[in-house]
Amino acid sequence: MTDMIVEATVNGRRQRRPAEPFQRALDFLRDELNLTGTKEGCGAGECGSCSIFVDGVLVKSCLVPVAKIAGRQVDTVEGLARSGEMTAVQKAFHKAGASQCGYCIPGMVMAATAALRANPDADREEIKERLGGNICRCTGYQKIFDAVEMARDVLNGKLSASIFDEVDATDGKYIGVNVRRIDAPSKVTGALRYAGDMTMADMLHVQVLRSPHPHARIVALDVTAAERMPGVEAVITSADVPGQDGFGVFVHDQPVMARGKVRYVGEAVAAVAAESLADARRALAAIRVEYAPLPAVFDPEAAMAAGAPVLHDYAPDNLVKHIPIRKGDVEQGLRDAELIVEQTYETQPVEHAYLETEAGLAYVDHDGVVTVHSPSQNITHHRHMMARILNLPINKVRMIMSPVGGGFGGKEDMIYQGMLALLAMKSRRPVRLVFTREESIASTAKRHPSRTTYRMGLTRSGRILASQISIIYDGGAYGLSTEGVVRKGAILGGGPYNIPNIQIDTYGIYTNNTPSGAFRSFGSLQSQFATESHLDICAERLGLDPFELRLKNAMHTGDLTHTKQPLRSSSMSEVLEAARKVSRWESGVPNVRGAVRTDLGGEGARQPCTLTPRLSSENAEAPTARRGAA
Amino acid sequence: MLTCDHYLSPASLADALAAAAAAPDFRFVAGATDLLPWAREGRAGDVHVPVMIDVANIPELKEVRVAEGRVWLGAATPLQRFLDHVDLIGAMPGMPDCAIWFADSQIRESATIGGNIVNASPAADGIPPLLTANAVVELAALRAGAVRRRRMPLADFITGPGRTVAERDEIVVGIACDALNGYGGAFEKVGHRRSLVISTVCLSVVVRIGAEEALEDVRLAVGGVGPVPKRMTEIERALTGHPLTSDGLREVAGLCDGFVRSRSRQDYRKSVVPGFLRRGLVKAMRRAGASAAMGAIAEEVADD
Ligand SMILES: Cc1cc2nc3c(=O)[nH]c(=O)nc-3n(C[C@H](O)[C@H](O)[C@H](O)COP(=O)(O)OP(=O)(O)OC[C@H]3O[C@@H](n4cnc5c(N)ncnc54)[C@H](O)[C@@H]3O)c2cc1C
Ligand code: FES
């Protein structure tokens, strides 16, 4: 568009390249120089996966207009180990096991490097603070802080560098042994390529038009103006699906793009493949959609009521799945009980927030095989669905699993892979789609919100005689994993307690909310939250220690589970005893402990963090006296 | 996403003003830490600005001077300078705590103090400490072919959330304020996490202690609780001129409610502000050299 040229020294080499005036330093490094070790996690300065050095100062490259690096020295993660030898920080990350999905790690390594350059003696609290702008969703940070401390000690000479090469002894053991991740070097150096890092010659960029309505009929959809726009190579809608449209994990109720109506805000309606992201975004604005809003329903109980708006014709009662479990005689158990406790518990939707947003690259190869790279947790199933959707024999569909930059269940669903395949087929060129953080949050599945109603009957001494449980899961607009989630919630719903009489009913319900899907724990977290909260309330009402109440009802070897499976081994009581001991549990009824608890903050417990270690001592008034050249 | 046809990086104020005069539609940019996140889905969405004029390289806007009881902060001074510029740390004791709580060190290296005040967020952290330093804003614009400069108190410059009196083509050149050497300062802030957080409530305190431990000068400003950050003048008056007493401190804490005019979470903010006032005073007085006994009074009340 313009003839802007950016000259800069990047990782020690002079570079002179054309650039768009509105590019960010991040785009320039990734798109023009192919330095994809610098990742985009949020694009808004929040996550730190894009950290780079500009003239030695660490900054977030997603907030740096490219013009600002002109004439500067820029260093990226690829520049740290230029000779191929990893730096002490990188080796320490590998040794300490400080990388999991790896997506945050290049930025984390950059921030750790900056921290140790600024203060070679930084203690753990200062390290925490200096890494405060970098987010990791996998590691829990402790391994990362361990790694930075290890690197510090090696750089200081307090620890021998041979530690990096030491192999952990295994002694024939498997559990509790440190095993080095074989893929860690590619993560700590930024060499690993996630789907959004992949490029192909002649590649097009994809953008998606999304529904602003929770429930509406699509009266008219006109993409002709968009198709004629400069740079646009292909526009697709549901009319372009050649086969049987529909995907999902259990029920195949979700079209690749909205077909006839939209069922939630953020649902894909059309997609564009164009020469540049900016061209694709302009084309989206030229697509005309006419909607006729329909009544929507956002509460699952309202969706179960007679006369509620119906989302899917095949499910007139908005029911995705009902799982009933029956054991013993609950009515009798409740009649025998000396105390009945009734309570309702709710949980909210939760975003996975993996640092790598959804992304994929698709092309049709020389043999006509439609190929999609994406971070998928379920590619074989995706391949089967794709063959049906594209109306191709399965040997003409290839799904390649790219490194998953955090999944937590959220990348189980096939969401955008179908659109990519269709665009590759229509444009006959490679296409790539990378979700923005906002798009990821608005359009992909969340943990199922739930409402659990618990009725429990107990004896005065704390034996549970009966549990009657109903859990309503909000499945959102499409089925995805709801059926499995509801089933797991039912199986584990009563908790690990030996209860003679139990009745569980779990329901997955369609609403016009963002679809719910798989998320770590797969439906059981919701019921466990209810069960364990309920037991604490019962302990209070019975005047019992909550540990005692649980031990009294714990399942033992030989007991029958709620689904009547005999347990061949159970160590629950031992686990509870061990937890009680190491936590220095102060026994007693939950609500009658005194003002001072003796079981907190003891030896081995993690101390609360100090928030501003660099300004810590009240009288030390030279907060940055130690600051070195960054 | 933010797109533009031209990105200009003028090397002088005159060039920047001329570029603004020549462009039909343009936008100034300094650190871009507000601008780029603003041009995203859910906020401004796709924004096209034909010309971007980057003011961060203009030498006059990067200047920092401390002399004769005054501080000059060029508008393009990054927030990180409040943590590593020795003269600024001495002359602006209200700022280091603010800066360390401001985003993270990476953002602080880009984010400028000028951008912070022009953006005029009700929760902008840089504004309360500047208010306690009696900041005056200097603006420059091209009018009838000549550079017009004007100055006004920061309190008059900001008129509402995101609103200032700056005209479209007017550049904030810098900020002049009192050098508060010998004062003690503190900054209290609460938000959702340690780093990268926009304030729910923030409060700046600077104090000078005189003979017999009288609070000779007390300046307080609060942010995040109303449309614009504000000096707490009634409370300042009540505290000034005599040593601190625990009853006096308890009494002024009762005046805090009147400052909370936010549209949301009023009760929460009302419960936070008095605590911040007490805790901020304890820290600022200690740093101003108050005796242990004085510190103890404030501390006793802080533990209420
Ligand atoms: C992750 C993150 C965390 C943050 N945390 C905080 C925080 O803790 N506290 C806080 O207060 N803020 C925070 N911010 C907001 C932001 O960093 C600050 O407001 C910063 O001071 C803005 O400065 P800038 O130079 O980047 O402004 P820019 O984005 O460049 O500009 C902001 C506005 O001011 C105008 N402008 C800038 N300079 C001038 C000038 N000299 N003359 C005329 N107009 C001008 C621009 O046109 C624009 O409208 C955060 C931002 C991010 C992304
Ligand atoms: S901070 Fe730049 S991508 Fe998140």
Ligand code: FES
């Ligand atoms: S390893 Fe940090 S985000 Fe996955």
